[in-house]
Amino acid sequence: MSAELTFNRITFRSRGQLRPGQLSAPKLINTTGGSAKVYESQIQIGKRTEKIALKFVPDKALADLARDERDVLHWLWRERGGHPNIVKFYGEINRKESTEVCGLAVELLAEDLAGYLKNKGSLPLDEVLTIGEQVAKGLAFSSEHGVKAHKDLKTENIMHRPETNEWVVVDFALAKKVRDENIIYGTPACMSPEQHRNEELDQRSDIFSFGLILHELLTGQHPVLREGEKIDDFLLWVTSLYKRKIEPKQEFPVLPKVSRSQYIQERLAAIVEKMCAPAKEDRYQDWPEVITDLKKLKQESSSFNEISGLIDEALFEAQPEAVEIEID
Numbered sequence: 001m002s003a004e005l006t007f008n009r010i011t012f013r014s015r016g017q018l019r020p021g022q023l024s025a026p027k028l029i030n031t032t033g034g035s036a037k038v039y040e041s042q043i044q045i046g047k048r049t050e051k052i053a054l055k056f057v058p059d060k061a062l063a064d065l066a067r068d069e070r071d072v073l074h075w076l077w078r079e080r081g082g083h084p085n086i087v088k089f090y091g092e093i094n095r096k097e098s099t100e101v102c103g104l105a106v107e108l109l110a111e112d113l114a115g116y117l118k119n120k121g122s123l124p125l126d127e128v129l130t131i132g133e134q135v136a137k138g139l140a141f142s143s144e145h146g147v148k149a150h151k152d153l154k155t156e157n158i159m160h161r162p163e164t165n166e167w168v169v170v171d172f173a174l175a176k177k178v179r180d181e182n183i184i185y186g187t188p189a190c191m192s193p194e195q196h197r198n199e200e201l202d203q204r205s206d207i208f209s210f211g212l213i214l215h216e217l218l219t220g221q222h223p224v225l226r227e228g229e230k231i232d233d234f235l236l237w238v239t240s241l242y243k244r245k246i247e248p249k250q251e252f253p254v255l256p257k258v259s260r261s262q263y264i265q266e267r268l269a270a271i272v273e274k275m276c277a278p279a280k281e282d283r284y285q286d287w288p289e290v291i292t293d294l295k296k297l298k299q300e301s302s303s304f305n306e307i308s309g310l311i312d313e314a315l316f317e318a319q320p321e322a323v324e325i326e327i328d
């Protein structure tokens with residue numbers, strides 16, 4: 001077992017406690033990115049072996065992040081039944097000889113959306129709408145059950161569950177944070193204008209971040225940060241956008257052509273624009289509204305594809321075949 005992994009028990013709330021010996025040797029799978037260290041391991045539950053991820057907050061000063069995330073996931077899974085698009089919670093991990101929470105045991109997921117996008121370059125409209133709808137459903141569930149905002153929505157915090165081919169929201173470490181005079185929590189390039197201004201947040205702030213994600217999936221590039229650009233540039237961008245004094249270079253990049261239908265293309269642009277409206281009053285007001293429009297667009301897009309496929313076929317069939325003419 002890794003020397004860094006020092007804990008004395010994992011409390012699986014519904015199944016009692018598990019000692020380190022009952023886990024197969026945990027393997028570190030994440031060393032970069034945020035504050036957490038994530039290990040892969042397996043547990044035996046009866047005859048079944050389940051793969052799990054152990055997420056540790058190595059720094060004691062950040063223990064409150066682990067505790068907050070435990071509280072949120074415990075509430076959503078144990079008290080509210082959980083949701084397929086929210087990372088599944090198994091239990092908390094306690095520091096040696098104390099009851100202090102230092103980590104979580106959650107389901108093991110595969111690739112994150114940032115890595116997936118990097119490999120693919122950009123994603124087709126249908127896939128973006130499918131992923132978008134799944135993420136939106138997970139967040140609709142959490143906000144319906146009182147989690148006002150995730151506060152750190154970005155492609156790195158959306159992961160794939162291959163067994164069900166579903167995308168899952170992870171990292172609820174900031175969800176319980178209340179406004180702090182001195183610190184703005186979040187990832188600047190992915191935050192809404194009101195998150196930058198350190199105001200109280202609700203689901204409309206996540207909806208802004210979600211619009212940035214959809215944009216990124218369709219173009220393959222973060223709409224605001226470009227190669228070599230600094231977070232400060234982004235702050236300027238958001239501030240000027242909020243004041244509606246948009247410099248041409250700071251405007252949202254135009255979405256690429258992802259449908260042959262002008263109507264679908266325009267609807268898509270209007271939906272993303274509404275998500276990213278600078279003032280929260282102009283955005284979708286809640287997740288169910290977002291889901292309705294994503295579903296509708298998906299339906300319209302697939303009917304269009306079906307019809308244009310039929311038209312293509314008919315045109316192809318209408319091509320005159322070569323006729324042999326016999327001349328005496």
Ligand SMILES: Nc1ncnc2c1ncn2[C@@H]1O[C@H](COP(=O)(O)OP(=O)(O)O)[C@@H](O)[C@H]1O
Nearest residue numbers: 030034035036038053106107108109156170171
């Ligand atoms: N359940 C999981 N299964 C597999 N890998 C995970 C899981 N949760 C997180 N990771 C990996 O670890 C990284 C950091 O985890 P995350 O929960 O986002 O914490 P933070 O960003 O606060 O450090 C993720 O971006 C992902 O690559």
Ligand SMILES: [Mg+2]
Nearest residue numbers: 034156157171
């Ligand atoms: Mg994260």
